[in-house]
Amino acid sequence: MKARSPVVFLFVLAVSCSSKELAPLAEAHRVRASLVSELMLQESVHAFGSLSFRYKLDLCSGQDGTVARMYFREGDWVEKGQLLALVDNPQVELAVARAKNRVADAKAGVDLAQARLSEGRLDFESRMLGLERASMDLEQGKRELAEAERKLADQEALYAHGGLSEESILEGRFSVASAHERVASMERELEARKLGLRDADLKAAGIPVPADTEAKRLALMDLSLASLQAELARAIAALDAAKTELESACFAQDELSIRSPVGAVVGARHLEEGERVRRDDKIFTLMDVGALLLVAQVREEEALKLAVGMTGEVSVDSVQLPLLGKVESVSPVADSRTGSFTVKVLLPSGTEGLKPGMFARATILTGRETRVLLVPESALAELDGDSGQVFVMAGSVVRACSVRLGPSIAEGRTIEAGLSPGDLVVDWPDPSLKEGERVSLYEEG
Numbered sequence: 001m002k003a004r005s006p007v008v009f010l011f012v013l014a015v016s017c018s019s020k021e022l023a024p025l026a027e028a029h030r031v032r033a034s035l036v037s038e039l040m041l042q043e044s045v046h047a048f049g050s051l052s053f054r055y056k057l058d059l060c061s062g063q064d065g066t067v068a069r070m071y072f073r074e075g076d077w078v079e080k081g082q083l084l085a086l087v088d089n090p091q092v093e094l095a096v097a098r099a100k101n102r103v104a105d106a107k108a109g110v111d112l113a114q115a116r117l118s119e120g121r122l123d124f125e126s127r128m129l130g131l132e133r134a135s136m137d138l139e140q141g142k143r144e145l146a147e148a149e150r151k152l153a154d155q156e157a158l159y160a161h162g163g164l165s166e167e168s169i170l171e172g173r174f175s176v177a178s179a180h181e182r183v184a185s186m187e188r189e190l191e192a193r194k195l196g197l198r199d200a201d202l203k204a205a206g207i208p209v210p211a212d213t214e215a216k217r218l219a220l221m222d223l224s225l226a227s228l229q230a231e232l233a234r235a236i237a238a239l240d241a242a243k244t245e246l247e248s249a250c251f252a253q254d255e256l257s258i259r260s261p262v263g264a265v266v267g268a269r270h271l272e273e274g275e276r277v278r279r280d281d282k283i284f285t286l287m288d289v290g291a292l293l294l295v296a297q298v299r300e301e302e303a304l305k306l307a308v309g310m311t312g313e314v315s316v317d318s319v320q321l322p323l324l325g326k327v328e329s330v331s332p333v334a335d336s337r338t339g340s341f342t343v344k345v346l347l348p349s350g351t352e353g354l355k356p357g358m359f360a361r362a363t364i365l366t367g368r369e370t371r372v373l374l375v376p377e378s379a380l381a382e383l384d385g386d387s388g389q390v391f392v393m394a395g396s397v398v399r400a401c402s403v404r405l406g407p408s409i410a411e412g413r414t415i416e417a418g419l420s421p422g423d424l425v426v427d428w429p430d431p432s433l434k435e436g437e438r439v440s441l442y443e444e445g
Contacts, residue, residue, distance in 0.1 A: 049296030062255025
């Protein structure tokens, strides 16, 4: 809703200003007047401050050393990931070389442990085959012993009846005794071959004895190869430790290359080539000029009206057109010295001509409507910041009224206090006009 255009009135209205004694009757000043009107206006908060970087980033050295190369100077634009400087540290390079050698040595240890484990598996298979062969030989020996005993029994019968010589019976008896010894020897050898491959060995190692033959074989293999598997695990652990050491050394080496984490402008270069640098010493300061912030202070009652995401119209003297920004943050805590709250309005990126430190004003729309009083800018007789003075017509005389001013809008100047709707104010007051003087209105021809 727009305010009505100023209208010249030929009548007088009473106002709430305090009355004073009228001036002596004199020739009346000829004036034009406007009616104080009401307007429904979207509520806004006005703030002013200066433009600032959205962020400032200090790049520091991660290692002690000497600045070997510097690739950029103040004001240069750098891309994300771009190399900015190189720091030289021979100790870091040596640490990387040593770590690489340890990794190579650990890899060789793993290869050797794996080879031994493979040999251990083959040896286990060989033992199992040897065990089967020994079992078969024992069975054969037992059969041969039984046959020798059967023959000896026949020989003993013949010998008892005189059908066999003593020498022959002694030879038969010796043969059976030898067969007994061979069988006993094979039994002892078989027991020796079974060491580590018995059910008792599985139980002693805390391994359940599987009922399935193949599962039992695999369990026995794991038992036989336990030491070699432990050796391989130790070699792998050593390799992991060596790789971790190499990663740490490479990380330290990477810290010798100073890269930009963002796209930004070099705001400051703190060192030059050849200078010594310590860990955490600043080398560059980067600044984001693509997105600027208006940092402003507002009063407590205004801060309560603001919220993140509200639209703000920002004006900068060096930029002709106003810029639309968004409220990025409102400080939850007041400044202890001023009692004001900090509000930050994010400006659109890529605005030409804007620099940090420039003075700017913002009008932030809260989304609520409020009723305001409106007078023409030309009705202000005096202006001092957010205070002013107007002349209000009371009958045929004028009274000077002090008013608290609101923002200027296209329709005129808003008034926050000092006037009432329907008051008649002098428009374009003559500088010689004073409190209590008689006035008359121009007649519109």
